[in-house]
Structure formats: C-alpha cells, structure tokens
Amino acid sequence: MSPKEPVNGSGAVSQADEKSILRLIVADTQAIFRVGVRKVLALEDDVRVVAQAENLGQTIAAVAKFPADVLLFESRLTSNPAEAVSEVLKKNPDMKVIVITGDVDEMTTVDYLRRGVKGIINRAISPDLLVRCIRKVQGGEMWLDNQGVSWVIEAYKSQATMLTSPRPKNRLTDKEMLIVSCVAQGMKNKDIASEIGTTEQVVKNYLRRVYDKLGVSDRLELALYCVHHRLLENAAPQAAKPGEQPDVQMPTPTTRPN
Amino acid sequence: MFHIDADMTVGSNIEFSISIPADVIGAPADVMVNGEGRVVRCGLDDGRKSVAAVIDEYRFERA
Numbered sequence: 001m002s003p004k005e006p007v008n009g010s011g012a013v014s015q016a017d018e019k020s021i022l023r024l025i026v027a028d029t030q031a032i033f034r035v036g037v038r039k040v041l042a043l044e045d046d047v048r049v050v051a052q053a054e055n056l057g058q059t060i061a062a063v064a065k066f067p068a069d070v071l072l073f074e075s076r077l078t079s080n081p082a083e084a085v086s087e088v089l090k091k092n093p094d095m096k097v098i099v100i101t102g103d104v105d106e107m108t109t110v111d112y113l114r115r116g117v118k119g120i121i122n123r124a125i126s127p128d129l130l131v132r133c134i135r136k137v138q139g140g141e142m143w144l145d146n147q148g149v150s151w152v153i154e155a156y157k158s159q160a161t162m163l164t165s166p167r168p169k170n171r172l173t174d175k176e177m178l179i180v181s182c183v184a185q186g187m188k189n190k191d192i193a194s195e196i197g198t199t200e201q202v203v204k205n206y207l208r209r210v211y212d213k214l215g216v217s218d219r220l221e222l223a224l225y226c227v228h229h230r231l232l233e234n235a236a237p238q239a240a241k242p243g244e245q246p247d248v249q250m251p252t253p254t255t256r257p258n
Numbered sequence: 259m260f261h262i263d264a265d266m267t268v269g270s271n272i273e274f275s276i277s278i279p280a281d282v283i284g285a286p287a288d289v290m291v292n293g294e295g296r297v298v299r300c301g302l303d304d305g306r307k308s309v310a311a312v313i314d315e316y317r318f319e320r321a
Contacts (some may be wrong), residue, residue, distance in 0.1 A: 053281055160272065181283065184278065184289065185284075185285040186285075186289045186290075187318075188292075207309070219318070220291060220293075220316050223278060223283070223289070224276075226283055227278060232282070232283050232284045
C-alpha cells in the first residue's frame with residue numbers, strides 16, 4: 001500500500017505562500033488519530049498535511065516522495081522506533097521528527113534525541129499544544145515534557161562525568177585491579193597466579209578482559225596506563241604527587257643491525 | 259612518540275629505559291622497563307625534534 005496523499009490543502013496557493021507553508025507527514029497506526037490531527041491542523045492556514053502513513057513502509061515511502069518539514073511519527077509503527085527514526089532521517093535529514101508515544105522511559109528518550117528526534121509528545125496531547133509543538137519544532141526548538149528534560153540533563157551529566165573521570169577504575173573488578181597491580185610491578189603471569197592462588201590461564205583470561213576494558217594491548221601499555229590514569233592510587237599508601245610521571249631515559253641509538 | 263635533542267634517522271635502532279615510580283603503582287620499589295625499538299618517523303613538533311618509534315621488545319626489571 002502506498003502512502004496516502006493529501007489532505008487538507010484547499011484552493012490555490014501562490015508560490016510565495018507555498019514557501020511559508022509548513023508541510024507535515026502524519027504517520028500513525030490509528031486512522032482515527034490521523035483524522036483527528038488533520039482536523040486540528042485544518043484550522044491552521046499555513047500548515048498542510050502532505051501525506052499520511054499507517055505503517056513504517058508507508059512512512060519511509062512518504063518521506064522519500066513528499067518533501068516535508070515535520071514528521072509526526074507514532075512509536076508503535078514499528079518494534080524499533082528509534083532505529084526507524086534514523087532510517088527516516090537518512091531519507092530527509094532536514095526534516096524534523098516528532099515522536100508520538102504512549103509511554104516513554106529515560107533510556108528511550110535519550111536514544112530518540114541522539115538519533116535526531118526534535119520532539120516527543122504523548123498521544124493524549126491537547127490540540128492546541130500539538131499545534132504549538134509542531135510550530136516550535138519547525139522553528140528549531142526541542143519539545144519535551146519536564147520529565148524528558150530532566151532525563152536529558154541527567155544523561156548529559158553522566159556522560160560528562162564519564163568523559164572527565166581521570167580513572168575509570170570502577171570498571172575493573174577487585175580481582176582485575178589486583179592483577180593489574182601485579183603486572184605494573186613487573187610480575188610474570190606465573191608469579192601472579194601463584195600470588196592470588198589460581199592458574200596462569202586464568203590470569204591470562206583476566207588480563208585479556210582488562211586489556212579490552214582499558215583499551216591497551218600489552219603489559220607495558222597497561223603499566224603506563226596505570227601511571228597516567230593513577231589507576232592504582234589506592235593501592236599506593238604514599239600516593240605520588242599530582243603530575244608525577246615515570247622517569248624515562250631518552251632512547252639512545254644502538255649499533256644493532258636492522 | 260617522544261622528543262629528543264639528538265638527530266635520529268628513520269630505521270635506526272634505539273634502546274629505552276622507563277622507571278615507574280614505586281608509589282604510583284603501589285610497589286615496594288621502582289620498576290624498570292628496558293627495551294629496544296626502531297625509529298619509524300622523524301619530524302618537528304612545535305619546533306622540537308620529535309621521533310616516533312615502534313617497540314620491538316621490552317622487559318620489566320624488578321628490584
């Protein structure tokens with residue numbers, strides 16, 4: 001089934017007027033909701049519903065076929081609406097997407113916004129608020145309720161904390177920290193295994209996980225990571241002064257043949 | 259990558275030594291890492307001679 005064509009445009013519109021027209025696509029599983037939105041927007045002279053869609057396929061086809069400024073997109077159109085938003089925006093990156101949802105949680109809200117959604121509204125939104133939302137979003141603003149704003153701020157704060165945290169040591173378990181400490185002290189796997197009462201293979205497994213977590217590739221990188229990120233600070237009773245670096249003796253050319 | 263005053267050429271072999279302070283890693287004594295490598299790139303960085311090298315081999319030397 002192809003996307004349904006318009007809609008509530010009536011009469012001739014001049015070219016100048018055409019430019020100021022806000023073009024909208026309504027994508028919602030329920031015909032009654034689409035009709036309701038059209039009726040509400042029919043009262044707005046400068047808003048035109050250019051297409052309707054009742055499933056994801058129709059929505060994507062409509063976005064590709066009809067240039068639109070705003071897409072009203074119901075989250076129930078697909079089992080993965082966030083992914084669908086990304087797909088839709090690939091077709092028309094300039095289009096503003098407003099997600100219509102019944103219920104939304106923190107993770108989903110943040111995911112929508114990261115993917116480019118400009119507004120999230122509840123199905124129970126009043127007609128006048130819906131019109132305001134569409135106009136604000138078209139004007140470049142975001143539309144979220146207070147809870148959504150709080151979630152976004154929290155997500156931003158968490159991300160900032162993660163990025164500025166000098167030591168991501170909370171990502172390592174106690175056992176992993178112990179093994180890292182042993183490596184930084186120059187102990188071999190066999191010695192570490194003996195120290196913590198396990199086998200060499202288990203130590204290797206732990207180390208592989210540590211390398212993955214910290215993004216290092218060998219023992220030297222791990223040791224230097226510990227120094228630069230002060231990973232073992234609590235393991236050192238007399239912590240070094242801030243900024244203390246390992247003493248590096250400058251490389252010297254050798255006569256070893258290539 | 260490191261800065262150095264001496265002239266070095268790409269392909270030349272180097273030896274290096276890093277001393278990791280004991281108190282930074284919670285060890286009873288400083289840990290030495292000695293190794294060898296090869297110069298792969300030379301250039302200027304902010305007016306200083308900079309050298310990029312790959313590490314071919316290294317050893318932790320415990321006190």
